[in-house]
Amino acid sequence: MILLPSHQKILSQLGEDIKLARLRRKLSTEQVCERAGISRSTLWQIEKGTPSVAIGSYLHVLFIFGLEKNFLAIANDDVLGRKLQDAEILVKKRASKTKK
Numbered sequence: 664m665i666l667l668p669s670h671q672k673i674l675s676q677l678g679e680d681i682k683l684a685r686l687r688r689k690l691s692t693e694q695v696c697e698r699a700g701i702s703r704s705t706l707w708q709i710e711k712g713t714p715s716v717a718i719g720s721y722l723h724v725l726f727i728f729g730l731e732k733n734f735l736a737i738a739n740d741d742v743l744g745r746k747l748q749d750a751e752i753l754v755k756k757r758a759s760k761t762k763k
Contacts, residue, residue, distance in 0.1 A: 664714045678712030699723040
């Protein structure tokens with residue numbers, strides 16, 4: 664999968680944050696892999712921010728760290744989408760033509 668450099672940077676930062684969460688908890692890669700039910704290579708790819716890793720694997724690892732609720736923050740505050748939705752609400756529609 665080819666990503667824009669800015670998108671790859673975001674995934675790399677996520678991977679680094681996951682790695683730091685593991686190290687702060689003093690968990691080995693083997694412990695995390697066993698608990699999450701993933702291979703060591705998958706964990707390595709997650710910690711590197713590889714885009715081809717299934718999103719479910721990221722969620723499993725976050726669950727091990729007690730951070731699965733952070734997953735709910737993704738696309739939660741959709742400011743632009745809400746503005747677009749509100750703008751459409753404000754558009755007045757014509758009354759339907761009724762035949763008398």
